[in-house]
Amino acid sequence: MEQFLQQIVNGVSLGSIYALIALGYTMVYGIIKLINFAHGDIYMLGAYIGYFCMTYFHLGVIPSLLIAMAICTLLGVIIERIAYKPLRNATRIAVLITAIGVSLFLEYGTMFFVKANVRSYPPLKGILTHSFKLGSIVVTAQQILIVCITIILMAFLQFIVKRTRIGKAMRAVSLDRDAAELMGINVDNTISFTFALGSALAGAAGILVGIYYNSINPLMGILPGLKAFVAAVFGGIGIIPGAMIGGYFIGTVEVMVAGYGNSMFKDAVVFAILILILIVKPSGLLGKETKEKV
């Protein structure tokens, strides 16, 4: 039982990171029906920006987090403007291939500048090195930090999407782009804003993972990116709460498999889940079964 609870604690921490990445996938998919394969690389860049802030500028976790989020926001918008916006009326497959190209560009571009070697985050100081014992369950301060930051960011995102003008515009554009134009909504700006939000969350996830696992490398975005994508599909792609649930679910499953079974299978299980969803309920947990519009 205690081991189980310990795995839950670890799963929730990892799940927070997946959830943050999955949100960007799902929002971008919701608004332009693009699986943005470069999204995992934004997360990687967030980890590197955090690394540089903390190692060379000796900034604290929170300032580094904010800087990583800001720069990732900017990168997300630039990528959208340069790579995806010119393809607004292109076929979906053309945009998808472009996304893969952007992803490779970011991975190997980063490798060119920072080299391929693994780097480690500087050791944390003060309260962040503590861990707390509840019976035999250990909760580290880092885990608490990850979960708290994730919850704050999610609450902030919910507020933006539900309560603000631009959030309403996002929902309108994702439901019916033409109708949104007729309301006077600037669709291009709304799409850029969606990329901005998603990229900010991915940037945050990057630095949190750096803190949690300590080591980063230019290809670190690939696997978590794919897993977060599975999380988004699990929850119902395009649905924001679905991405949150999916992230926590995938994180927990992965930790459980590694803990009880064989950690060699932890990645395979995630993709087995993807195949299962696609067979059983392709629209995901919260998705409505819709007939494909012809």
Next chain:
Amino acid sequence: MLEINNLNVHFGVIHALKGISLKVEEGEIVTLIGANGAGKTTTLRTISGLKKPTDGTIFFNGNDITSASPQDRVRMGISLAPEGRRIFSSLTVLENLELGAYLRRDKAEIKKDISMVYERFPILKDRRKQAAGTLSGGEQQMLAIGRALMSRPKLLCLDEPSMGLAPLLVQEIFDIIQDINRKGTTILLVEQNASMALQIANRAYVMETGTISLSGTGAELMQSEEIKKAYLGG
């Protein structure tokens, strides 16, 4: 108010509008009728900026809006209740109406206009918290019109507002259109239901495969043999 000159629109190789010209004067109800595929929807979509013309000009209140963005056109006072209603189905009725006022910042006035829409369509008030997709066809049409009114348009374009509605409801919608017009909004109405459209219209244009084949006052066209044969079932 609205003046279209020699408008040409293509979809790839399809020449959907072949140099049409038409005018709508302030205060009028003008109707655009014609068979399926004649280009009526394309005309309205081009007026509202969703479709870019390949040639020709569109003037609104003296301004050349041919290449203006849809947002600018809404701001200037052009509003479209599109074909098929296109309401935001998973948003509530109230949220749909609020989106209609997206470009406006006058919160108090927006509230007033929402109550005005509710007065005009009391059923929408009862349903205001409900997802718009759960409304009946007639209610959705009312919402589409109400939403289009929320930008306080000078020119309201309606694309087949009677489509798929029971006869009684069609009459109600036409009464409402006349009432909106009486309160000062100019109307450009696309309709399949030619006889009813001609009855309430000051003037009418008949479209045929991308061109305007006939125009005149509503009364004139109702008497025209061609129209009777083609659109009025006799």
